[in-house]
């Protein structure tokens with residue numbers, strides 16, 4: 001059963017100008033029609049370059065960003081339709097873990113007060129003792145000692161601070177946790193520990209995760225399903241294994257080709273697709289396929305005029321590209337103008353080694 005379903009979710013931020021007359025001169029189309037669903041107990045990884053709308057999407061689910069259009073169906077209820085009061089009542093079931101643990105933890109509060117705050121807001125636990133018990137149990141679950149209670153965020157290392165951030169979400173016993181770049185601010189050596197912790201907690205408690213990251217390596221192992229975003233749209237979605245074995249959308253291919261492969265032989269010969277051109281502004285996204293300004297496979301016929309729908313292509317694999325099949329079969333080759341962006345050895349090499 002899916003716990004969370006997004007139906008054509010849109011979040012547009014108005015761009016306002018003017019001192020005397022405050023007028024809207026345009027919109028940032030941060031999230032522009034995303035539909036996806038997350039099964040209960042599973043992890044959905046959302047990846048894409050910085051600025052493609054990942055955080056906005058996550059925040060919209062929690063109604064921290066105003067929803068312009070579409071539905072956010074959580075456990076059968078459309079959150080977009082709830083009053084603020086009704087939404088607040090449900091907020092303990094949906095929690096968020098942020099990228100920067102130091103920035104998201106109040107430096108003047110000790111760990112106990114950080115964790116108790118949410119309990120008090122949701123009226124969970126009757127006595128101070130009861131709340132403390134629950135807090136201690138949560139600290140234990142995230143691998144922090146009980147004596148952390150009286151300490152302050154700055155007294156901890158980055159990894160430990162992220163554990164506090166996870167504990168703050170966990171103490172409310174949520175069903176869904178949105179982890180927004182949960183390890184991006186941490187040393188590489190610590191990243192795996194925090195990801196393993198998230199996985200362990202999930203298995204124990206049956207939690208559902210939406211894990212957001214700009215780094216494919218981060219979401220790969222933790223995710224059951226991965227969605228790739230580009231300029232406010234989902235361009236590809238598949239099971240983690242399928243997506244890595246056979247990325248179908250040109251943008252995903254480019255993202256993947258930027259991830260180094262541990263095997264030096266494969267690393268030396270693998271195809272690299274370097275994206276040319278800047279990421280267009282989400283305030284003025286290209287018409288047609290939003291990726292057409294950077295796509296090496298772009299076709300004159302439809303790419304710049306017709307917006308590709310996210311369509312099913314194989315079991316559980318969705319892709320938003322008019323020419324996914326022809327690219328796959330080799331019928332369509334990268335166009336000469338942009339082919340320079342692909343290393344010359346790609347010419348002789350027809351098989352893309354899978355990492």
Ligand SMILES: Nc1ncnc2c1ncn2[C@@H]1O[C@H](COP(=O)(O)OP(=O)(O)O)[C@@H](O)[C@H]1O
Nearest residue numbers: 013028030049050051052053054055056057282
């Ligand atoms: N509150 C806001 N007001 C206006 N624009 C915003 C706001 N929040 C985000 N944006 C813009 O929306 C786009 C998507 O941002 P974001 O969701 O943070 O991307 P990501 O998390 O993928 O890096 C960016 O262009 C960003 O500048």
Ligand code: SF4
Nearest residue numbers: 289292295303321322
């Ligand atoms: S629709 Fe056209 S421009 Fe868009 S990804 Fe496919 S080939 Fe490239």
Ligand SMILES: [Mg+2]
Nearest residue numbers: 054055056180
């Ligand atoms: Mg972000």
